[in-house]
Amino acid sequence: MTELAEVSCLCGKSSSCVVHNKAVCQAASPEAMAQLGRISHVREFPWGSVIQAQAEPCTIVGNVVDGVVKLSSASINGDDHIVGLLFPSDFFGRLFSDESRFSYEAATDVTLCTMNRPAFERFLGDHPAVEHEMLKAKLDELDAVREWAAITNGHTTMERIATLIYVFAKRSRNQHLNNFDAVHPVVHLPLSRRDIADYLGTTPETLSRNIQTLSRTKVIRILDAKHFELLDANELIRQSGESRGDLDKIVSS
Amino acid sequence: MTELAEVSCLCGKSSSCVVHNKAVCQAASPEAMAQLGRISHVREFPWGSVIQAQAEPCTIVGNVVDGVVKLSSASINGDDHIVGLLFPSDFFGRLFSDESRFSYEAATDVTLCTMNRPAFERFLGDHPAVEHEMLKAKLDELDAVREWAAITNGHTTMERIATLIYVFAKRSRNQHLNNFDAVHPVVHLPLSRRDIADYLGTTPETLSRNIQTLSRTKVIRILDAKHFELLDANELIRQSGESRGDLDKIVSS
DNA sequence: CGCGCCCTTGATGTAGATCAATAGAAGTGG
DNA sequence: CCACTTCTATTGATCTACATCAAGGGCGCG
CATH class of the missing domain: 1.10.10.10 (Winged helix-like DNA-binding domain superfamily/Winged helix DNA-binding domain)
Known part of the structure; x- marks a missing residue:
């Protein structure tokens, strides 16, 4: 499935770190990276599998290493719509919320670098500089989502x-x-x-x-x-x- | 214009603080609030006025005290679309970016509590707890924008x-x-x-x-x-x- | 080989855009 | 206070982009 010889993740597990999480890697010190390494795991999800169901307690976050993850929302009448696509290096999961308003599904076979959500939240609390980068990344994402909304609308x-x-x-x-x-x-x-x-x-x-x-x-x-x-x-x-x-x-x- | 006897803002200028910025007020200590008070100013903008033009350097941020602010994006062929509406207590402005991808315009006569952007960014740097609340607020906003996108789409x-x-x-x-x-x-x-x-x-x-x-x-x-x-x-x-x-x-x- | 799943292509229907006109409401100046 | 312009909201008539319905066609897989 993957064209990459080695998978890697924000934890820096792989020595040849092809995929970085833009938000996290920029600000994390070597010790911080090591700490992340301890709480993260690389996992594979086959095409069509649900990584995180809508309205379910969300326990994992992380970043996409390979493949595409679709973020979708199902409304009451059954029709669901894709509201976002996540590509390698994109962060997935809903921080600081007990349930996800959207479902995360593997749109292709995917490789993810996953972490326990509370553990990563604690990590952020210990590293304000990383949390700061996360905020900046989310502000950029907000702009991009709005830009996309403007396109699909008009x-x-x-x-x-x-x-x-x-x-x-x-x-x-x-x-x-x-x-x-x-x-x-x-x-x-x-x-x-x-x-x-x-x-x-x-x-x-x-x-x-x-x-x-x-x-x-x-x-x-x-x-x-x-x-x-x-x-x-x-x-x-x-x-x-x-x-x-x-x-x-x-x-x- | 305003139905509120007293305007107020996230700085806590008004003793009867009717409008709080949800993100900021929760986490700010009394000293922090006082510091905010020093960098913030209440300003009025008449209907139709541009608070922040698209692709212009953004210098002010703050929160809406009264009225509605529209967030819009103009594409190359001239047709612009509203990508968001900001109501009292909503935060406006683009943090950590030198230019705004959207324009902020007064959709009604509005009262804003404005702050110099760099000053507020420094404030956030000094108060990680407030920045943390800001991140949580932006994560909620991201969900809301995606939810809205799903509605306008399908x-x-x-x-x-x-x-x-x-x-x-x-x-x-x-x-x-x-x-x-x-x-x-x-x-x-x-x-x-x-x-x-x-x-x-x-x-x-x-x-x-x-x-x-x-x-x-x-x-x-x-x-x-x-x-x-x-x-x-x-x-x-x-x-x-x-x-x-x-x-x-x-x-x- | 044959079943099933996408993708493509065709025929038809319809929601909503566009064009056009009127009717209020609000402001402007004498 | 009343003509006059101007702007916004409503209503009607028409047109079209796209959805929907309905077959085929290609490709992989058992």
Whole structure:
């Protein structure tokens, strides 16, 4: 499943720490990292498994090492919607709350670095500098979520799809699976059409039609359902209805 | 403009502190409150004025004392969308960032308790307990924003409108303008139709039609464009497509 | 080989946007 | 205080993007 030779986590367990938790690693001293090492465990979750159910007591937090975790909310009438996607290096779990308002599910096979929530909360209490970084990370996340909300609200389906493909393209680059700046970078969509459609507030059918349109207009070339070659990045950006700068802000959530 | 005899703010300037900032007041010691008092100022902003422009250096933070502040994002093609509303006791401003990704505008005449951002950041650095409360508040806010995103995404316009009216009804109660539990509480919508429509991702026309439908079906009675009598709260909740519990979570953002 | 699961493509229906007009409300100046 | 402009809210008529319903088609897996 994983393209990484070694998994790693915010605890610094792996000597070649490919995945850092941005929030935590910046501020943690060597001793602090060692302490984290003692309370954290790397765990694998197969596709579709529930990491944390909605409205259940939440006991674990941590960060994504590999794969994609979807954050979703089920309303009373049964229809649930994806409200967020977590990629490697993203923090997951709900700190300082006994129950999670959302469910965390493995959208692909995932590798997580998990920690006992109360233990990590105690750790934060002992290390205000780390808690400070956590606050900054959450403020950035808040901006990114609002930015995304603005996109899903006011834009057409095509604009949303173009935006998401751009985000995936950049994410792929971050994971060094290919070079975004290459002539024709390959974009990998790790999720099912249903999940993507759900995240975008549309249907698999409309999503499919729009992807085919992008293919017909030579913006992308479809390799298979989950891999596209990005032929015309500028046109993709134009289709998204956002400036490149704004798009990049969403990625660096 | 204000129904409150005395304005007050997180600094505790007013002896009868009606409005507290939930995040800050909980954890601040008396000395800390005094220190806040020294760096904060109550300021009034007329309707429509820009408190903090998008992409401008952000210098002030604080909390809303009276009125409603809208948080909006303008995209490249000119259409801007409201991504959040701030009510009395809500914190505004972007901490730990030199520029704001959103603009803060007075949606009504507003009274704010403002502070110099760097000064408040220094204050937080000196008082980890307060910063801890700020983190918890932001985590709650993150959940609320995601919850709202799920609503605007997957639900019909009527469901969104019913949800928002419910939120305003509860907010009104919080401000003691009326009693939500009264037989027929009066709901006050302080915003223009355009702003509400924008926040809900719809148009003033459809908003108006749906409000008239709610009136025809005796869920509300329209007093004037900005004041409704809530005749059937249960039906309103049913129309929202959410459980009452979920709705209440949105309000206590 | 055949069953089941996604993805795609087609045909049809509809919620809500858009266009257009009117009616109030609120402010402005004489 | 009354014309006059201006802005917002409502109502009506039409149009369209997208959901929904309904088949196929490709691919993996037992």
